[in-house]
Amino acid sequence: MIVLNDIHKHYGRVRANDGISLTLEPGQIYALVGENGAGKSTLMRVLAGHTRPTSGTIEIGGETISYLTPTLARERGVGMLYQDPLDFPAMPVWENFQLGAPKRTKQEVIDVIGELSYRLDACFLPDEPVSSLTVGERQLLELLRLLDLGATTLILDEPTTGITPEQKQDLFNLLMKLAREEQHTIILVTHKLSEAYELADSILIMRQGALVSTLQPPYNEKELVTLMFGEAAEGVEDELPQLPPAGPTPRLAMNDTHFAGPKYSMGPMNFIAQPGECIGLAGLDGSGQELFLRGICGLDRMPRGVMSLDGKEYRSNDFNTLRRAGIQFVPADRLEMALFPALNLMEHIKLAFPDRRGDLTEFYETQCVESFNLRAHPDTNASELSGGNQQRLLLSLIPDDSSLLLMEHPTRGLDAGSARQVWNHLKGRCAKGASLIFFSPDLDEVLEHSHRVIVFYDRAIAGIVDREHATMDIVGALMAGKPISELMETTR
Amino acid sequence: METFGLTIAAILVAGAPLVLATLGETLTEKAGIINLSLDGSILLSAMVAFAIATTFDNPWLGVLGGMAVGATIAGVLGLIGIYLGQSQLAVGFVLTLLCRDLAYFLGHSFSRQPGPNLGLWHIPGIGEITLFGPIFASQSPVVYMGLAAIFACWWWMYRTEGGMRLRAVGESPRAAFGRGIRVRLVRLCYCLAGGALVGMAGAAFSLAVKPGWGRPQGCEGAGWIVLAIVIFGGWHPVRAALGAFFFAALQVSGIYLQEIFPSIPAPVFQVAPFPMMILTLLAVNMGRQGWVQDIVRRHPFLKKFSNAWSIDAPAALGQDFDPKKGL
Helix, strand or coil: CEEEEEEEEEECCCEEEEEEEEEECCCEEEEEEECCCCCHHHHHHHHHCCCCCEEEEEEEECCEECCCCCHHHCCCCCECCCCCCCCCCCEHHEEEECCCCCCCCCHHHHHHHHHHHHCCCCCCCCCCHHHHHHHHHHHHHHHHHHHHCCEEEEEECCCCCCHHHHHHHHHHHHHHHHHHCCEEEEEECCHHHHHHHCCCEEEEECCCCCEEEEECCCHHHHHHHHHHHHHHCCCCCCCCCCCCCCCCCEEEEEEEEEEECCCCEEEEEEEEEECCCCCECCCCCCCHHHHHHHHHHHCCCCCCCCCEEEEEECCCCCCCHHHHHHCCCCCCCCCHHHHHCCCHHHHHHHHHHCCCCCCCHHHHHHHHHHHCCCCCCCCEEEEHHHHHHHHHHHHHHHHCCCCCEECCCCCCCCHHHHHHHHHHHHHHHHCCCCEEEEEECHHHHHHHHCCCEEEECEEEEEEECCCHHHHHHHHHHHHCCHHHHHHHHHHH | CHHHHHHEEEEEHHHHHHHHHHHHHHHHCCCCCCCHHHHHHHHHHHHHHHHHHHCCCCCCHHHHHHHHHHHHHHHHHHHHHHHHCCHHHHEEEEHHHHHHHHHHHHHHHHHHCCCCCCCCCCCCCCCCCHHHHHHHHHHHHHHHHHHHHHHHHHHHHHHHHHHHHHHHHHHHHHHHHHHHCHHHHHHHHHHHHHHHHHHHHHHHHHHHHCCCCCCCCCCHHHHHHHHHHHHCCCCCHHHHHHHHHHHHHHHHHHHHHHHHHCCHHHHHHHCHHHHHHHHHHHHHHHHHHHHHHHHHCCCCHHHHHHHHHCCCCCCCCCCCCCHHHHC
16 A cells, blocks of 8 residues: 655646645556646656655555655556656667666566566567657556566556557556456556546546545546636637538649658658648557658658649758748647747747837737737746647747648647647638648547548558548557558448 | 788777777767867876886886876766766866866976886787787787777677666666666766776877877877767777777878878878768768668668668767756
């Protein structure tokens, strides 16, 4: 049994955890839910010994201590699985597995990996570098490693991002088995309520650094949502705008186009997008959707093929030419790739709209504050903005006449209210005739906001599915590599 | 054949200190720390090694002294860079300038003085073997030290648990911390070990390759070229050592070419190795160019070569890590 007692964790003035007390029983599955920034991950890092709490005590195995270290947590059987796997991409599988474990020979390590993966129906090549695995495989490897170290308390931080529905089911079955048969304590950190319903014996709800409630089944969805989001849950999400009838010139037409990135190349691809269309890209991490977006905007090379934009042909994809033609790319890594952390908001506006001279305060008011609800002083540096405000700033910097928006995970790290606002804005742009192509590791988000879904598998387009056929089953199966011809037969 | 063997022997001698320093810096950088103090370190340890060897009339004591100096300088960099979180680049750069001036100032009384050196090791009975004989029958001990260090570094880095931890902290200190590895301590250890090898390189200069002390000593600039060779070697000890020998070969061949082409001014041959290194770096890293990748994709059999070319810096090179801030 683990008891957390009055845990506080403060980062400067931010109280990530504000007096949390919690008891975890063996053999139970807990779901820790809450919005982004509610303090879930911080609390779990404290439990895994990766962060020292500002104050509070942890009672573990009958002993009360003020903080854990990674070594101590391992000895007490606590293991944590991160959303972005905390591993060594450049190093081979067996070394990743062995690092941090008691000394043994390479052959012994390989045998253990083989045995564990046989039990879990997985397969790992011990000498392959971890960078060649998918995120799902990397997480599974981490899970095997923790089990091998004798972890009896497993913390899984958003383990279902970036894996197929089928893999998710396997993982859930495994977790269920570990809890029921081997009396492990499982804590599932998630922002998806459906996963919590499916698996948890009790749901712990966090909001603004505090544990607001613990619920047992049967769960009442309305109560849960209100507890999680508070008032922000009340809000209207716009419908996906009706697609106008296809005109004579498509927005984007790709004719036997090849794209080549630093790691792999794709092609030939043929694809047409209409004005006003929202197109979602689905696929496991590294299946090709990243290169697809980066190729269209000119960040990766186009060695062969033709791309036409509003009827104008382009034989090479120069980033600046395409940008002037109306293509805008919004990366997932906003602070690293799209904003200047040390520049303030006004400087961003000046850089984005170089044609405007003189005092831009008024323009800032209309562009950012009124239309985007960006409540920050123009002197604020971009690095001080919350994720939601960063995305608002980025969207406000995109000129109104942009015709094709390419977005990587538009709502990454945003709370529910901000996410809804971002989608309402994007749909508004589509209703005015702009086209949107986006991807998200959250399959629900892709299905909800797309007129069509392009599914990628093994660095190629596996299928293009219309909205009426785009269900979790079909898209999930395509992501896992089932051929589209087979799937369409069974639906008919 | 005899001349060829002697040329190889000359390259091995000229390359030995470069190899030692290159391996030292490779170890340090593999752990994620950039030690820019190399050039000054080599000079100061060369001076100290010579001074100790002269004073105690024992060149091997000099080698130990040089290693201690190298490790001390690296230790200063490590403490300030790792534990106090200051810029490794700035500290290393300042240390380079400081150590160089310190070496000339403190070593003044040993300037142009006769002193002991490491001499040659004679291995009986192999002199008659073709090619092998002229190279190894009577060779400087620093060559054996360099060759042994190549093997030892490779074996340690890729065949031991400790080497695995070394690569882990350079690759992702956060993940290493999460596995219970004491990241800053490991980094400091390799900083010291790397510094000791750099100090050994300094001793190899003043006690074997360019015996004696003076201003200039003759090893000035070696530290900078070593920093380049580490990158050239893709942070792999064997490749880095080959790079160091290659550079030495360019320097040695300059001497021979000068005799063959007396009409070309001598400085051309002295300077030529540097642009040659840049050209070689370009050729070696050609696999990263887009158009080369396209060709490789069209002809998969080329993939083996392009994989061998691919080199990446340790992912966390130069990043500091503070476990108190947590993950």
